[in-house]
Amino acid sequence: MPDRKNRRPASTIDVVLLTAVGSQLAVLLCRAPEGRDKWVVPWDSQRPAETMEAAATRVAKAASVGEPAWLEQVGAFGDGKRHPSDADISVAYAGLVPMGTPSPVGGVYAWFTLSDVPQLAPRQRLLLDSALATIRLRMDQSPVAFRLLPQMFTLTELQQTYEMLLGKRLHKASFRRALQAAWLVEPTDEWRSEGRGRPAQLYRYAPRKRRPAQRGIRLDLLSS
Amino acid sequence: MPDRKNRRPASTIDVVLLTAVGSQLAVLLCRAPEGRDKWVVPWDSQRPAETMEAAATRVAKAASVGEPAWLEQVGAFGDGKRHPSDADISVAYAGLVPMGTPSPVGGVYAWFTLSDVPQLAPRQRLLLDSALATIRLRMDQSPVAFRLLPQMFTLTELQQTYEMLLGKRLHKASFRRALQAAWLVEPTDEWRSEGRGRPAQLYRYAPRKRRPAQRGIRLDLLSS
DNA sequence: TGACATTAGTCACAGGAAGTGACTAATTCG
DNA sequence: CGAATTAGTCACTTCCTGTGACTAATGTCA
Numbered sequence: 001m002p003d004r005k006n007r008r009p010a011s012t013i014d015v016v017l018l019t020a021v022g023s024q025l026a027v028l029l030c031r032a033p034e035g036r037d038k039w040v041v042p043w044d045s046q047r048p049a050e051t052m053e054a055a056a057t058r059v060a061k062a063a064s065v066g067e068p069a070w071l072e073q074v075g076a077f078g079d080g081k082r083h084p085s086d087a088d089i090s091v092a093y094a095g096l097v098p099m100g101t102p103s104p105v106g107g108v109y110a111w112f113t114l115s116d117v118p119q120l121a122p123r124q125r126l127l128l129d130s131a132l133a134t135i136r137l138r139m140d141q142s143p144v145a146f147r148l149l150p151q152m153f154t155l156t157e158l159q160q161t162y163e164m165l166l167g168k169r170l171h172k173a174s175f176r177r178a179l180q181a182a183w184l185v186e187p188t189d190e191w192r193s194e195g196r197g198r199p200a201q202l203y204r205y206a207p208r209k210r211r212p213a214q215r216g217i218r219l220d221l222l223s224s
Numbered sequence: 225m226p227d228r229k230n231r232r233p234a235s236t237i238d239v240v241l242l243t244a245v246g247s248q249l250a251v252l253l254c255r256a257p258e259g260r261d262k263w264v265v266p267w268d269s270q271r272p273a274e275t276m277e278a279a280a281t282r283v284a285k286a287a288s289v290g291e292p293a294w295l296e297q298v299g300a301f302g303d304g305k306r307h308p309s310d311a312d313i314s315v316a317y318a319g320l321v322p323m324g325t326p327s328p329v330g331g332v333y334a335w336f337t338l339s340d341v342p343q344l345a346p347r348q349r350l351l352l353d354s355a356l357a358t359i360r361l362r363m364d365q366s367p368v369a370f371r372l373l374p375q376m377f378t379l380t381e382l383q384q385t386y387e388m389l390l391g392k393r394l395h396k397a398s399f400r401r402a403l404q405a406a407w408l409v410e411p412t413d414e415w416r417s418e419g420r421g422r423p424a425q426l427y428r429y430a431p432r433k434r435r436p437a438q439r440g441i442r443l444d445l446l447s448s
Numbered sequence: 449t450g451a452c453a454t455t456a457g458t459c460a461c462a463g464g465a466a467g468t469g470a471c472t473a474a475t476t477c478g
Numbered sequence: 479c480g481a482a483t484t485a486g487t488c489a490c491t492t493c494c495t496g497t498g499a500c501t502a503a504t505g506t507c508a
């Protein structure tokens with residue numbers, strides 16, 4: 001929870017925590033002290049002798065969701081846009097929390113699906129969008145999707161997670177073929193019956209040593 | 225040039241300017257006021273009512289290389305590592321300058337190829353490495369390579385630029401095939417004779433509207 | 449109990465993209 | 479004029495991806 005000090009801080013650490021709620025991404029917001037229906041991205045100012053990442057972890061823990069499964073700096077934001085703290089600069093972190101993590105108690109924090117995010121201070125809105133863009137970028141370079149799932153999961157769940165992050169449907173056979181080529185998961189002995197239909201085998205994230213050969217010249221430089 | 229104020233700033237803007245020297249990447253450093261052989265990444269503190277990006281552009285211009293052809297924020301750095309300014313936080317920017325830009329005058333600034341970079345303050349060394357990593361990441365998503373070349377260039381020069389950034393050799397036919405599929409360049413009417421051998425046609429960067437369809441599930445999640 | 453719906457998992461083929469070597473083209477040098 | 483050198487293209491092979499159809503294992507319901 002933001003420690004609202006009286007003095008205006010030089011900089012803040014803002015943490016955008018994301019999880020999956022149903023088939024949508026959701027972000028954790030904190031109720032602002034003033035105003036019932038005002039919400040803010042959790043933030044605090046850095047303490048002496050504390051690294052920025054440590055501060056971000058502390059802010060995430062204060063939201064009582066435990067340590068995030070993944071945390072990465074998004075960047076520094078300022079440029080005249082308003083922030084709850086009035087600080088000149090806000091350093092944003094993006095964090096991932098496994099789906100199913102219980103919603104924090106007390107009504108101070110709450111998960112908002114992306115389409116339901118209320119109005120935020122301009123700088124925090126920018127923060128949030130950049131954090132999402134960063135996550136989507138990291139998708140192809142870092143096992144981000146696994147951080148949204150529990151330790152064991154079905155391949156269908158994994159595919160749905162990828163579809164949520166990519167924002168498009170994937171073909172089952174293609175997805176599994178790519179997964180096999182990437183040596184990212186290994187099967188366990190357990191199976192899960194989801195009501196109707198054939199039970200699914202559970203897998204765990206277990207990346208193997210990779211062939212360093214990244215082939216293909218991809219000049220798929222997109223828009224921009 | 226860093227304005228060395230007496231008061232210790234809360235944060236600084238550090239600019240890592242890169243160009244191509246021969247077939248290697250080079251970074252622009254500034255001679256430190258104290259000590260003949262000490263060098264620093266150009267930095268300054270942000271001025272009131274100035275955006276961070278504007279400050280970064282100003283620092284780049286002060287190095288008398290004109291406005292960089294590309295500029296992007298890398299992130300915020302701090303975490304106890306020393307910085308020439310003693311500031312808590314340094315926000316790093318990476319910038320690209322076309323090759324052949326004249327080396328700044330006065331002996332205050334100089335280009336260093338990556339293997340010749342002298343010892344820097346720990347935080348600035350980290351800054352620099354992160355800036356390089358960012359550039360290499362952006363390669364596939366942004367037409368970074370073109371920012372290192374003059375407006376008109378031969379396809380061999382473009383290929384050599386890509387090879388420098390990727391750190392590996394590319395096959396001529398594959399490279400050109402990918403380039404054609406990407407609709408990134410268009411030929412001009414001019415040719416350049418480089419001494420011996422057949423003259424090469426000059427091209428210019430002219431991205432066309434792209435099919436938005438990015439195919440392929442690439443789970444080439446690397447190391448990390 | 450047996451047909452059907454539902455979900456998991458696999459296969460095989462077609463089409464397209466990337467790796468590669470060899471080829472032609474145009475110039476300089478001797 | 480011929481050799482050397484660099485630019486540019488072609489064609490063949492191999493591999494990767496899109497896709498639909500198939501089998502497998504469960505629950506549901508008549």
